[in-house]
Amino acid sequence: MARRDPHSGIRWHWTTPRAQDILRRRSLPEILAFYRHLNQLPQEELGTLLGYSTSYISRVETGSRTITDIGALRHIAERLGLPPHVFGITDDADGDHHAMIQFGESVLRLAEIARQAGQAAAAVDELWPLVARLEARAADGHTDTDVLRLLARARVGLGVALGHVLPEERLATAARWTGKGVAIARRLDDRALHAHALRHHGNELRKAGLHHAALERLGRARDLSHTPDDRAAAVILLARAAGTAGATTVFDEAVAESRHLLDTVSVTPLFSEFTLHEVQLRGLAATGRVPGAAELLERAPVPGFQTSPQWRIISAITAGQILLRRGDQDAAGEQMRAALHGAELHRLPHQVQRVIRASSGLPDVREQAQGTLTRLRADIAA
Template sequence: MVRIDPYGGIRWHWTTPKAQDILRRRALPEILQLYRDLHGLPQQELADLLGYSTSYVSRIETGSRTITDIGVLRHIAERLGLPPHCFGITDDADGDHQLVIQLAESVLRLAEIARQAGQATTAVAELWPLVARLEARTADGHTDLDTLRLLARARIGLGVALGHVLPEERLATAARWTGKGLSVARRLGDPGLHAHALRHHGNELRKSGFHPRALDRLGQARDTASTTTERAEAVILLARAAGAAGNAAVFDEAVEDGRRLLNEVAPSALFSEFTLHEVRLRGLMGTGRVAEAVRQLDQAPAAGLAATSQWRIIAAITAGEVLLRQGDATGAAQQLTAAVDGATLHRLPHQLQRVVRAGRRLPEVQGRANDALARLRAEIAA
C-alpha cells in the first residue's frame, strides 16, 4: 500500500516485495514493525498513533499478544492507512473496492476496442471518468497493487486515446498522461506493465516532437522487453521515432530488427508487414533517402485484417508524400484525399495537419483538409 500526498507524489514503501509479502501473510507484528521502520517511529510514537500503551504494542510486535477482535483490527488498519482486507476483514467498502476493480477492467477493454476501431473519442469519454475515480480512490488510501496497476493502465490508455484526437499543438497533454502512467508502472515490479508504459509514453513523446526523450524511452522498451511481441511493438515505434528524429543509424537497426521479428510474431494492429513498410517509407523520407522511399513504394503489402483505420490513413498520407516527391501529383491527390476522408470520419486532427503540410502543392486537397480541421477544432473547443 502507499500514501499519496496532495501534490500527487507517491510514497511507494508498501509496494516493495518485502512489504507485499508481509501484507499477503497478514502478519500484524511485522506490519507494525515495518510501519515504524518506514516512518522512523519509536514504539512510543506508534503506540500514541494507535491509542494504546507502549507495552501493549510491544506485546503485539513480539507476537506474545495475538489480536483477533475485528473492531481492534479495523481500528489499527484505519490508523495505519491500510484497507481492512490486509487484516482479513471483509466489509462493504472492500466489496465496493472489488466491484471497482471488475468494472475498471471492463472499461479498459472496451476503450481499447473502441480506439482500435477508430473511435478514439469514445475511448476518451470512457476513460476520463475511470481515471478520475481511480485517482480519487488512491487519494483516499485505496492503493493496493491492483488499483495501482489499473491507475497506470488507465492513465496510459487515456494518454494514447488523447494522442489520437488532439491536434498537434496539444499532443503534449497526451504525453503527460502516458508519463503519469509510466511513473506508477516503473515502481510496481511488473516488467510487462513497465514495458507497455515505456512504449506508449515514448510514442506520445515522439508525436509531441520530444525526439531525444522518445528515443530513450523506446530504446528502454526494446531492451527490457520480456517477449518477442513486446520487442516487436517497441522496435516499430523506435523506428518511427528514429525516422522522425533523422537518426539513420537507429532507424536502420530498428527496421532490420523488425524484419527479423516478422517471422516470429503474429500480426497485430501495431506490428505487421504493412505497418513496418509504412514506418520504413516515412523513415527513409525523414533520413533523406527519398529515392529509396520511391523505389519501395510499389512494394507495399496488403493491409490485412489486423490493420486499423488509423494505420490505413497514416499509410495513405505517407504514400501521398512519396508520390509528390516522385512527381505524381494525381496519385498523391488520390491518396491524400482518401486520407482526409478517413481522418475526418475518425476525428483525427493531427493526421489532417499532416495532409495540410504534405498538400502544399495541391491547393484543393489542402483546402479540404483545412476545412475538416477547422470543424474538428471547433468540436474540440466545444
C-alpha cells in the first residue's frame, strides 16, 4: 500500500477522534507512535524527519527519554504539522492562534448580520479574506479542529453570501463553496456542523438547479439535526427544494412538519410563519395546485421584525406570480415592481432574473427588470 504524503494538503489525520484523544493527553510518545503508524514510517525515517537518531526516537516512544526543551518541542510540532500549544507551549505564536480564532468568529458574526440585513455584498467582502487566511493556515499545517471548524463555517458562509449576489448562471460557484465547507465538516466528527453545512449546501444546489442533489443533502441535514431549531431550518429548506423539484409528497410532508414545528421552535429569519407561507405558496404553484396557492395568498401573514429584506423580496415575486396566473395584472405588477426596487437596492441579481421569467405578461415590468439586471451585472463586473 502506498504511503501517504504527510505534507500534502490539509492534514486530516490530526482531526480524527483517535488523534484528538491523543493530542488532548499531550503525550509525545503516543503522538510519535500515532504519526508513524498513520504514515507507515519506521523509527529510522521518523528520526530523519525530526533530526534525531533511531535509538533516540525509540527511547522517546518508550518513555525512557523525556523532551522538555521548548525549542525542541516547537521543532517537533512544526515537523509533524501541529500547533505548539499541543505540547503546552504558550507563547506569542499560541497567542496568535487564539487571536485568529477570536477574529474569525467575529468576522463570521458580522458577515451573518450583514447578510441578514440585506447587505450580502458586504458579507462577501468580509469573508473572502478570512477564508483565504484560514486556508493558508491549514495548508501550512495548522489543522487543529478549531481552525478547521472555523474554515468550514467560513466556506459555507461565503457560499451563502455569494448565492445572494451572483446571477443565476454563476450560482454553481456558491454551491462549490458550500460544498467545500461540507467536505471539511463531514470529517470532523461534529454532527451539528455537518448538518449546518449540508443544509446550506443543499439550498445552494437548489438555486443552481441541481434538484436531486439538493433534496438528498437537505434530507441528510434534517436527519442529522440534533435540535428542533436545526431540524426546522432543514425542513423548511427541504420543502422549498421539493416544491421546486415538483416532488409533491416530499413537499407536503415537509410543509406539514414545518407547520407543526412553528409552535415549538424559535422564530428566525429563515423559519417563521411568513417564510413558511412563501415556501408553501410557491410549492403549491410549482406542483400544479394554483387554485390552492391563490386561496393561500389571501391569508398572507404580516412579516415580522426578524423577516429579512431578501425574504420580503422573494415573497413579493412569488405573490406577483400567483396574482398574474389569477389574471390580476395590476396587483401583480405592483408586487413585481416592489420586488425589483428591493432587489436592486440589495444587489440580488437572481431575484431580478426571477422577475424577468415571471413577467412575460407584463412588458413594462419585464423591460424595467432587464434594465435593473444590466446595472447589477455591471456592478458585479466592476
